[in-house]
Amino acid sequence: MxxxxxxxxxxxxxxxxxxxxxxxxxxxxxxxxxxxxxxxxxxxxxxxxxxxxxxxxxxxxxxxxxxKRPEVKIISENLGEVKGVSSAEQAPSTTNSSEVVVGSKNSNKYHYPWCAGAKQISPQNLITFNSIGGARAAGYTPASNCKGLK
Structure with a gap:
């Protein structure tokens, strides 16, 4: 204590x-x-x-x-005329830019114009279709590397 x-x-x-x-x-x-x-x-x-x-x-x-996020820019390019259709038979260009597809003379695949496969097609081999139906009617099938094609 x-x-x-x-x-x-x-x-x-x-x-x-x-x-x-x-x-x-x-x-x-x-x-x-x-x-x-x-x-x-x-x-x-x-x-x-x-x-x-x-x-x-x-x-x-x-x-x-x-x-850092880039702006989305929509660029409308004139891709040329459709082969096999005369200019008198072409409908007025009221098609949607999302319906336009391109293909090559040397292939049976079609792409959207902004896809990587479409950018590799040389201008002399480029074929432009106003719709997916037009590309299928010509015997083309959708490219597997282009997203959004049916």
């Missing part, structure tokens, strides 16, 4: 915070004091500069991601 004369050695009256009713022990270096000391220190400016640079970098990355 501890003798009353030794109690003053371990516990001092000033260690208790009188503002609390529960009598909690006041810690040396209260958080408010620590914050005040940190703000007044030479490291505060360094920490603020580092945090601001991280925030600015993050905002730049976020805004840069929005600009």
């Amino acid at each position: 501890v003798e009353p004369s030794n109690i003053e050695e371990y516990v001092k009256k000033e260690d208790f915070d009188p503002s609390t009713s529960s009598g909690q022990v006041r810690k040396e270096g209260d958080w408010k004091d620590k914050l005040k000391n940190f703000i007044e220190s030479k490291y505060f400016v360094l920490v603020v500069i580092i945090l601001l640079s991280i925030i600015a970098y993050s905002l730049g990355r976020i805004s840069g991601l929005e600009n």
Whole structure:
């Protein structure tokens, strides 16, 4: 058991915070004091500069991601006239650009004009059809590497 004369050695009256009713022990270096000391220190400016640079970098990355997406451009190209049909027999060009398909003289496959296979066809071998039905009537079948063909 501890003798009353030794109690003053371990516990001092000033260690208790009188503002609390529960009598909690006041810690040396209260958080408010620590914050005040940190703000007044030479490291505060360094920490603020580092945090601001991280925030600015993050905002730049976020805004840069929005600009990377390319715009979708619809380019209407004149691919030539349909072989085997005279210009007098051709219907007025009211066809949808999505219905136009192209094929090659050397193949029996048809493609949309924007497909990779259609871009490899040389201009002298290129045949343009106003519809998928026209390409099928000419004996052409859809290319397997062109998405969306039936």
